Amino acid sequence: MTEIRLVGTAHVSQKSVEDVRSAIEEFQPDIVGVELDRGRFISLTQETPDPTVTEILKGGNFGRLLVQWVLAFIQQRIGAETGVKPGAEMLAAIEEAEAHQRPVALIDRDIRITLSRFWGKMRIWEKIKLIGALIYSLVGVEGQEIDVDEFTNQDVVSAAMEEFRKFSPRGAQALIDERDAYLAHQLLMLGSRYERVLAVVGAGHIQGVQRYLDAPETLPPLQSLTADVKGLPWAKIIGAGVTLLFALLIAAIGFSGVGLDVLLAALVYWVLINGILSAVFTLLAGGHPFSAATAFGVSWLTSLNPALAAGWFAAIVEAKIRKPTTGELQQILKAETFSEMRRIPLFRVVLVAALANVGSTLGTFAYFIFIFPVLGIDPAVVVSDGFANMLQMLQGLL
Known part of the structure; x- marks a missing residue:
């Protein structure tokens, strides 16, 4: 037995x-x-x-x-x-x-x-x-x-x-x-x-x-x-949703008649809000200013593309500057304190990648929450007028 x-x-x-x-x-x-x-x-x-x-x-x-x-x-x-x-x-x-x-x-x-x-x-x-x-x-x-x-x-x-x-x-x-x-x-x-x-x-x-x-x-x-976890690809769905929402928002502003200056301001704020928060979080991770500048430069675009992430680009620049070596993984595991871990180039590179992405994500949400108050326009009026004008234009084309 x-x-x-x-x-x-x-x-x-x-x-x-x-x-x-x-x-x-x-x-x-x-x-x-x-x-x-x-x-x-x-x-x-x-x-x-x-x-x-x-x-x-x-x-x-x-x-x-x-x-x-x-x-x-x-x-x-x-x-x-x-x-x-x-x-x-x-x-x-x-x-x-x-x-x-x-x-x-x-x-x-x-x-x-x-x-x-x-x-x-x-x-x-x-x-x-x-x-x-x-x-x-x-x-x-x-x-x-x-x-x-x-x-x-x-x-x-x-x-x-x-x-x-x-x-x-x-x-x-x-x-x-x-x-x-x-x-x-x-x-x-x-x-x-x-x-x-x-x-x-x-x-x-x-x-x-x-x-x-x-x-x-x-x-x-x-x-x-042992099978892979099957579920909806939420990251891609949310990314596609952000892209669609941003396109609809810009289109609504453009067709609402509030003026070209407001439309340009909406585009500039998209770049600034995404870029600044991604750069700030890169610096909070201990990233080099060049890595933060990279995160700032690409965040507005990566937020619109689910296949890209600001953290990848910031991490590549960080790795070029810090030049981590393969033996540093053991140093990370043997570190006495979290501060000591942060000083290890390999850990810094990965931390920069993760936090740059967090900053970019927060920037995207912040944009949709604050863009109308920042522009000083009524969202209900802009959206209703914008879509009404778009629909009228489409009917005219058809």
Whole structure:
């Protein structure tokens, strides 16, 4: 009869390292499953080259990349406080299994799939709250006493999981629930080939995985846990909507009869509002004045084209000036403070890219909110007269 035993760990806990070694020694499993995918296994056990700056810039999605880096930074800082390297318990499981001549199975979902589904499933408001919480954590983790071993206490873990669900229900589904199911799938497959299976997983997964092991019929299909998140391409839809709205607005002003000077002012303000906010946010990120000037120069155009982003252009200029090197990713993860991270050229480039885009987006919304008060015209009159005149012209042409 197959026996599957779970060991719950905290990722930066010396006690977890000892618990893993004791469990393998006592249980004598036929195979040890660890909560790692191939990529994390390689990075944990081997020296791997960092991605080049060009690869990072081509990858885009700078907001998600910053979240990933900040999460790694926070975990690294907690590990430094406790004297335990993140992932030490998984490494201990691998080494102990090899010492007992037992095979090791990688049972976690590919981290790229998890992050993609996590970010893709979260609503915009959840993403904003997450980024805010991470910024707060960058400050809060400094000098704070943390009892990491409490993170293996199931009452504490359950409370933390419930708080995260309130904070981001859809994020929790991708990060926790789906991985519970994926881990259970992998363990059941191992159980069909081995009699004694030991699984080393984060304490937050213990209850969910055990529920699925006790009732395998409730498991969702494995394919549904690895497929791309299908949904409406909101970024493209919103971008196209902005382009259409701006075109209609300019057309309405042009045909309303308020005068060419007002039309030109509307166009100038589009350039200024988008450009100034994008440039300001670039400077807030610590960007070079040339990068800010680039963001200012392109923001008005990128706001009208969903395929372009002001941050890409600002980041390219920033990279040319700062000249980051490939070895700086490890420096980012080993930084002592957020200020130290910001001084690393590679981090600065990505931060510039992300914040330039934020500034450009805010500029677009600000334009549509304030343009009529700034121009000193009544929007209802301009829109109604503009569209009435356009309709009359079209009827005349037909």
